[in-house]
Amino acid sequence: MAETIWLFLGLLGVLTLASAIATLLSWKSRRTSDVLPSTLVNLNARIKAWWIMIAAISIAFLFGKGGVIFLFAFVSFAALREYVTLTHTRRGDHRILIGMFLVVIPVQYYLLWIEWYGLYSIFVPVYCFLAMPALTAISGDTERFLERVSEQQWGIMLSVYCISHVPALLTLAIPGFEGKGLLLIAFLIVTVQGSDVLQYVFGKLFGKRKVAPKISPSKTWEGLIGGIVSASLLGAALAWLTPFAPAEAGLMAALAAIMGFFGGLVASAIKRDRGVKDWGHMIEGHGGMLDRADSLIFAAPIFFHIVRYFWT
Amino acid sequence: MKAAIQRLAAMGLAGLARAITGVRPIWQGCAPSGRQRIYFANHSSHGDFILLSSSLPPSERSRTRAVAGADYWRRNKVRHVLARDILNTVLVERNWVERSEDPMVIMLGALEQGSSLIFFPEGTRNMTEEPLLRFRSGLYNLAVARPDVELVPCWIENMSRVLPKGALLPVPLLCRVIFGAPVVLEEGEDRHVFLDRAREALLDLSPERQKALAHG
The missing domain is CATH 1.20.1480 (hypothetical protein mp506/mpn330, domain 1)
Structure with a gap:
């Protein structure tokens, strides 16, 4: 129970920080020009949508x-x-x-x-x-x-x-981890979605070499590697949510991040084949539900079976 | 009482349409406005007019009535009550030989009362592979009789897949309604020329044409 409270306080802190940074960036940009650059508009919309998504997940957890x-x-x-x-x-x-x-x-x-x-x-x-x-x-x-x-x-x-x-x-009945399944779900969601965000951030800051230029212009090696490494560190730091040791948690997070990357890549290939940019418009700034869930789709079954094989 | 039921039904249907299809209006050629309008659209499903009216702002929705075929909606009591009392449609008889009332008189009567209309100029549901059938004369006659009313083309996307003819349950698919620029009848314009032009204006909003336009 204490873990859940710490987790949500942590998420609240991260989101508040993100909102504060975005507000500051928007404020600075408004001083020099009347029109907010599209990247910032999108960033604001994305952060707002994250508040709503975290709220929805919290209510479900309750x-x-x-x-x-x-x-x-x-x-x-x-x-x-x-x-x-x-x-x-x-x-x-x-x-x-x-x-x-x-x-x-x-x-x-x-x-x-x-x-x-x-x-x-x-x-x-x-x-x-x-x-x-x-x-x-x-x-x-x-x-x-x-x-x-x-x-x-x-x-x-x-x-x-x-x-x-x-x-x-x-x-999953994990010995010594009874009744804490929700925390494992939180770990998976935070590492996969966190890796998406970190890949995006690293890509925007350092991105040069594209991984698959024909499929997605926004996926770069710099973003991918930076995202996976930082997501692993995030996972290791969140080991207290899980039945894993810190090193194991880092490896599981790396696996989830890599699978998540492939999920996003496959989703991009399908979208490109069908000539659309986003799956839908359900989540403002992000696109559709599948634009947000594509990484989770690939990560969840593998994560599930590895936990099931090694920990039960 | 009747008005309250109709408003409640309209709200319920709009909510249902949005829950199933996530319908989004795309105001491409015009903006929502309080002007009296005739929204003319492609027709392939009973859900069409519900989807179109859900895409309108609530104030416009309550004054907009769909024109529907009396031969279909009067065939049994349930349909008739539904069409007349709940959905508040304007029922017109399509069959030339047997009809007892002139559809033009009925539609102009509804316009006279200040209503906007949803109108399907193909005259029937399109069951072919063609994107759009040829238009009947109705739209031209309305344009001649009421040049002050705006004629807005509206392309209804995907509804034929959501609720095809004969199906009872809808498949949840994302739908859009694309509103184009109003079509204006030119002075002395020939009936066929006008109807072709209006049809082209509507077809231009279809996904195939939009894609072709986007790719130059």
Whole structure:
């Protein structure tokens, strides 16, 4: 309990500091020109959105397991909606699409709620994987069949299955860490999102060599390395939230940061393929839900399984 | 009482539309205004007019009524009550042979009372692969009769995927409504020329054309 309070006080401090810096920068820039540069406008919007996101997560934490499961079911809903909007769908897909929202999301999160690991870890990649193409085939429309079916699979894997591995951390029985699953979730979210922010900051300050210029002009080696190293240090410093020793916590944070980077890269590739800059407009300054959750999507399942393998 | 129910229904539907589709208005060619307008849009789903009216500012929403086909909405009692009392639509008969009232008289009557209209100039829901059907004469007749009312083209994006014909439940997908610059009937302009021009103005707001424009 004391850990939770310290964590949120820490987050509050960081956000207050960020807001203060942004306000100072905006104030300085307003003295020299009437128009605020777009980077600063975006920075202000991003920080404001962070306040709202932290508030939402805090409220979910207050409600415990149910609150966190509900929050991530909503994240899945918003992410899947953004994803499906960008895919090719045909009239014959209507029922499958409704099923993705009204059946797959509730069932996956219900299985989490009853902590049935044996089923929630294969429900999407086995049962939905086979049921959805079968139902699409029954509908009889074969036009771009493989493409439609694959896009649906990807959608629920990314938006539902992978994201659900964040609250799934609550179901792990780690000896000596009973009842503290929420802290592990906080550790994952803080290191992954922190690494996103740190990569952005290091990239803006020192970024020169682009990692994948064809996919994302904003991802640089300097940002990537600076982000991963600083996120590892952050993780090591937050070891008291976790069942890990400080060095282990640093390694887990580095892993989460690297996976998060790949998540962002893949999301950028999909967006580029579809000719859009952002997934949506749900979170001001950041874009859509998927723009914020892409790194978590890649980090969560790997983080979950490593903890499950080595610590339970 | 009726007005209160209608306002409540409009608010509820707008909230529902926003929760499902996250609809965002894009005021590209004009700004929201208190002027009397006819919003003309592409039509492929029953959700179209709900989406369009949810995109309007609340004050405009309450004075804007959708023009709908009486043959469909009077087919049974539930639909009729829904269309007339809850959704406050302007019902017009589309069938030339059997109709008993002139649609123009009904629509001009609604305009006379100060309402703005949501109007689907294709005359029916578009079920083809074409982005937009040919316009019927209605829009031209309205433009001739009421040159003081602005004709605003509105492209409704994705609604045909959210709620296709015959579907009961909507799929949650992100939607946008793009408002273009008003189309003005020129003096002595031929009916076909005007209708083609209005259709082009609406098509220019479609994602395909917008993408082509963005890429020069």
